Amino acid sequence: MREQAAVVVLGLGPGGEYVAGTLAEAGLDVVGVEAELVGGECPYWACVPSKMMIRAGNLLAEARRTPSLAGEATVTADWAKVGGRIRDEATDHWNDRAAAHRLTSKGGRLVRGRGRLAGPRRVTVGDHTVEARRGVVLATGTRPRIPPVPGLADTPYWTNREAMAAEELPASLIVLGGGAVGVELAQVFARFRCAVTVVEGQERVLSREEPEAGDLAAAALRADGVRVLTGTRARQVGHDGTAFTVRLDDDQVLRAERLLVAAGRGADLAALAVETAGLDPTAPHVPTDGRMRAADGLWAVGDITGRGAYTHVSMYQAEIAVRDILGQPGPEADYRALPRVTFTDPEIGAVGLTERQARERGLRVRTSVLPLASSTRGWIHGPGNEGFVKLVEDADRGVLVGATSAGPAGGEVLYGLNVAVHAEVPVDRLRHMIYTYPTFHRTVGAALGALR
Numbered sequence: 174m175r176e177q178a179a180v181v182v183l184g185l186g187p188g189g190e191y192v193a194g195t196l197a198e199a200g201l202d203v204v205g206v207e208a209e210l211v212g213g214e215c216p217y218w219a220c221v222p223s224k225m226m227i228r229a230g231n232l233l234a235e236a237r238r239t240p241s242l243a244g245e246a247t248v249t250a251d252w253a254k255v256g257g258r259i260r261d262e263a264t265d266h267w268n269d270r271a272a273a274h275r276l277t278s279k280g281g282r283l284v285r286g287r288g289r290l291a292g293p294r295r296v297t298v299g300d301h302t303v304e305a306r307r308g309v310v311l312a313t314g315t316r317p318r319i320p321p322v323p324g325l326a327d328t329p330y331w332t333n334r335e336a337m338a339a340e341e342l343p344a345s346l347i348v349l350g351g352g353a354v355g356v357e358l359a360q361v362f363a364r365f366r367c368a369v370t371v372v373e374g375q376e377r378v379l380s381r382e383e384p385e386a387g388d389l390a391a392a393a394l395r396a397d398g399v400r401v402l403t404g405t406r407a408r409q410v411g412h413d414g415t416a417f418t419v420r421l422d423d424d425q426v427l428r429a430e431r432l433l434v435a436a437g438r439g440a441d442l443a444a445l446a447v448e449t450a451g452l453d454p455t456a457p458h459v460p461t462d463g464r465m466r467a468a469d470g471l472w473a474v475g476d477i478t479g480r481g482a483y484t485h486v487s488m489y490q491a492e493i494a495v496r497d498i499l500g501q502p503g504p505e506a507d508y509r510a511l512p513r514v515t516f517t518d519p520e521i522g523a524v525g526l527t528e529r530q531a532r533e534r535g536l537r538v539r540t541s542v543l544p545l546a547s548s549t550r551g552w553i554h555g556p557g558n559e560g561f562v563k564l565v566e567d568a569d570r571g572v573l574v575g576a577t578s579a580g581p582a583g584g585e586v587l588y589g590l591n592v593a594v595h596a597e598v599p600v601d602r603l604r605h606m607i608y609t610y611p612t613f614h615r616t617v618g619a620a621l622g623a624l625r
């Protein structure tokens with residue numbers, strides 16, 4: 174079968190669904206192609222269910238802090254509540270009827286199946302070919318990267334997919350990888366009384382963030398009973414029908430009921446036949462210009478672009494691609510103030526460059542790090558007040574180029590720092606702003622005064 178459309182969107186995760194729906198609303202003839210569930214990884218197996226787990230885990234942790242401040246509290250953790258909420262409220266039992274309707278009610282056509290490029294402006298899905306008059310938008314995201322550890326491939330390991338669908342928690346869990354997925358899930362599972370060990374190859378967990386952030390996350394995990402092993406990798410993995418064994422570089426052997434692989438994600442460009450549109454199928458990502466163009470008549474948005482695997486990045490890029498396709502004016506993509514939040518307790522928010530990245534760029538850097546506990550609000554908060562604000566200033570220009578805010582509301586405190594880095598508000602102006610008393614974000618004011 175052959176059909177025509179103005180635009181074909183390949184992959185309907187947060188980025189692709191936004192592009193397809195918005196173009197359809199604008200009156201364009203749009204075909205969206207989806208291999209699994211309309212909505213993508215985020216609502217069914219990633220952000221949304223994991224944040225529901227985290228909300229539940231945080232409630233337990235807060236209740237367990239009651240004795241030191243407010244009296245007695247007895248909490249009995251029950252994973253069935255979490256699993257049920259994920260199945261019923263978040264994912265509709267992994268059914269995308271509502272999301273598919275969102276697209277078709279806007280006039281978009283939905284083709285189900287795994288698509289690939291078949292030349293510029295052409296997509297095939299099985300024996301179905303769609304010619305795109307204006308072009309194709311690639312939004313197929315990423316999938317878990319499974320490290321080539323001997324034995325691993327033959328075991329029934331979990332990725333985020335199985336973890337999000339878990340109806341019961343295992344008694345013990347080994348997590349391979351201490352990035353965002355690894356630390357968030359390790360903490361939640363531990364709070365539900367699962368014995369968790371995290372194995373991270375780098376010196377610290379959250380190794381792309383400030384070292385202070387990795388140290389804080391590791392301390393928080395340990396406080397929840399997680400074993401955190403850093404600077405070591407799995408050398409051999411086995412499964413005897415009941416449990417996993419993981420032999421590490423240093424010959425230590427770990428044993429647990431389940432193994433979660435959280436060692437990063439990658440795109441598979443060869444499977445999309447990108448060479449038919451003149452792109453390199455062996456590249457890790459699709460390079461894009463400031464208007465999200467990858468080639469003539471080809472745009473790419475979301476994780477596949479390698480500019481930050483976050484839902485907010487895919488939606489930001491989607492809006493730019495839509496503007497470009499509709500010929501509307503607007504700013505090009507700008508990643509200087511890229512924000513991200515790791516939703517551990519304490520939350521770790523960060524924006525822009527780390528101190529190390531700023532120095533590697535040759536900037537003359539001034540920094541400050543202030544603990545949250547030293548602020549009035551941190552002291553009042555008491556247990557659970559761990560955290561800090563770190564600022565990175567380009568001293569020559571007198572503007573912040575990066576910041577981290579970690580603490581009970583670290584992701585929310587980040588907002589002001591995000592504005593400061595994005596809008597390049599002079600540090601001198603920030604220093605003379607009024608900061609509400611007694612808030613966590615008041616530590617930002619103190620940290621500005623401590624820049625050296």
Ligand SMILES: Cc1cc2nc3c(=O)[nH]c(=O)nc-3n(C[C@H](O)[C@H](O)[C@H](O)COP(=O)(O)OP(=O)(O)OC[C@H]3O[C@@H](n4cnc5c(N)ncnc54)[C@H](O)[C@@H]3O)c2cc1C
Nearest residue numbers: 184186188208213214219220288313314475476482483484
């Ligand atoms: C456990 C976990 C937690 C996360 N938490 C957060 C968070 O709190 N905040 C945040 O911002 N980000 C979070 N992320 C990252 C976030 O999920 C991704 O950045 C986001 O989903 C990427 O969106 P995307 O538009 O690139 O597409 P994706 O969501 O990856 O969706 C791509 C879609 O394309 C489809 N597809 C793939 N190949 C084809 C093909 N050939 N033909 C047709 N369809 C195809 C897929 O089936 C999928 O539906 C998390 C990720 C994980 C794993």
Ligand SMILES: NC(=O)c1ccc[n+]([C@@H]2O[C@H](COP(=O)([O-])OP(=O)(O)OC[C@H]3O[C@@H](n4cnc5c(N)ncnc54)[C@H](O)[C@@H]3O)[C@@H](O)[C@H]2O)c1
Nearest residue numbers: 320350351352353354355373374406435436437482514515
């Ligand atoms: N809160 C959020 O916004 C959020 C939450 C989860 C995931 N995400 C996104 O999803 C992406 C994928 O998450 P992720 O945690 O899988 O990837 P990641 O790249 O963030 O972290 C993977 C970690 O695994 C380690 N690693 C890799 N191979 C290893 C090995 N063989 N042994 C031991 N350690 C190994 C790496 O050093 C790294 O620290 C993230 O980069 C992030 O963009 C975002």
